[in-house]
Amino acid sequence: MKEYTTYERKIYYYETDQMKIVHHSNYIRWFEEARIDFMKQMGLPYDEIEKRGILIPVLEASCRYKKAFRYGETFMIRIRLRKFKGVKFSISYEVYNRETGELHATGSSEHGFVDRNLRPVHLKRDYPDIYECFAAAVSDENEAE
């Protein structure tokens, strides 16, 4: 079973708003950063996937905010591939404060595989290597629990 490292970085000043906390829209962007990092660990660098003609748009995204992040803090995201059905996959996110270990937010996203004209692609038939990467990663995740 493969081990995945968590994704972390310091908060940027421009991510704060006048409540003196991180603006909530940025968590959706952090999920993307963490997801792309995770896919790279799966063996699927996103820039190479796009070069082969596959786009992976977001079908759904959500976040529950439990505790605000403040400037000066570092977030850490633990990611899990929840489902993979060949045409779609789901991911869950846990966002921690790296210093305190406290859980600040949870979230999820759902994604599809499409071509450059945003039409669904038949992953198993046309891109079997990518299909296998996802199938392996989702089974790793299930073992992990």
Place this chain on the structure above:
Amino acid sequence: MKEYTTYERKIYYYETDQMKIVHHSNYIRWFEEARIDFMKQMGLPYDEIEKRGILIPVLEASCRYKKAFRYGETFMIRIRLRKFKGVKFSISYEVYNRETGELHATGSSEHGFVDRNLRPVHLKRDYPDIYECFAAAVSDENEAE
């Protein structure tokens, strides 16, 4: 029963990404734009609320993306105040293409009322006028359905 106008604007170029569609994180920002416009129509300009010491952070946000927006298009958001319990409220969003009338996305958000130190405020006791605005708006909405 009060009539609320929808919120609309053209898409900005900087909201697109290299899929040649609007980046999904922007919808969460559009919800904020529409929500603040809606609250103004309720009689609650957000800048004045903050000046009185009340912040309204986001507790949860989600979006389901049905059809991508492209540069050159205008979005239109129809908003509804779903619930109001004195300490929290929920809003739902429908995002349409103004030209075609087609529904491109739906979403929701949940919010609380806190003071500048992010501690819950007792709205009914300490800010009865704001409490009444929300209570009236949620009942308008229920009649509307």
Place this chain on the structure above:
Amino acid sequence: MKEYTTYERKIYYYETDQMKIVHHSNYIRWFEEARIDFMKQMGLPYDEIEKRGILIPVLEASCRYKKAFRYGETFMIRIRLRKFKGVKFSISYEVYNRETGELHATGSSEHGFVDRNLRPVHLKRDYPDIYECFAAAVSDENEAE
């Protein structure tokens, strides 16, 4: 001589940072909003230009911040086409507070015309109608001063 209307809108909450002012990077985005609005008034809707295969990247951008904008305020941008040489053009921006009329910032940008592979295009030969729009607008501007 053609009259151009100024570009204005309310500040969005997500544009503030924890200094409780608009984050400086947003002015560069406002310049883009105003520029695209100005080009539309020139008869050159940017989405249609891109559909014809021309991109107009930014070669230089700058902003001088004189007075901060705060949430609740409305900015107004006065734009001028400064130079047009067939391969490049320059624009200047004045950013006012609409309520007070006070000048909050000034800026400039320089742009080129390229094809989808980011190679320069010969505007006068290949897109004479676009060339003429720019030539007319720059002469309007010079008369205006």
Place this chain on the structure above:
Amino acid sequence: MKEYTTYERKIYYYETDQMKIVHHSNYIRWFEEARIDFMKQMGLPYDEIEKRGILIPVLEASCRYKKAFRYGETFMIRIRLRKFKGVKFSISYEVYNRETGELHATGSSEHGFVDRNLRPVHLKRDYPDIYECFAAAVSDENEAE
């Protein structure tokens, strides 16, 4: 003479636009990331400076774009403290592609020191330790050239 490390990171997907390059406004944000990293190396973590009541707003920012960045690339910023006069300082930026070493952009910014009400502070008298850090860093830089 102190050695400063350069600032680098991978480009985020959400930083691209539909020209399939990084949107130009992001460079202004990168400058902020690099500047804050640089100040930390100077011994001045920005979050601690703000806790002491000093804000460092941007008075001017500019960027010249020589070559576009594409998704999948890593930028690297070399920063220099150009001037420090006690009330203001200037910084210059060189933005390289880490893989190729090619210079993609140059920029500059100017900053002042103010209190929470955006009024200038007398750094040398009221915050001599911060004054000394800047004075030392600017002299390091001058020796370096």
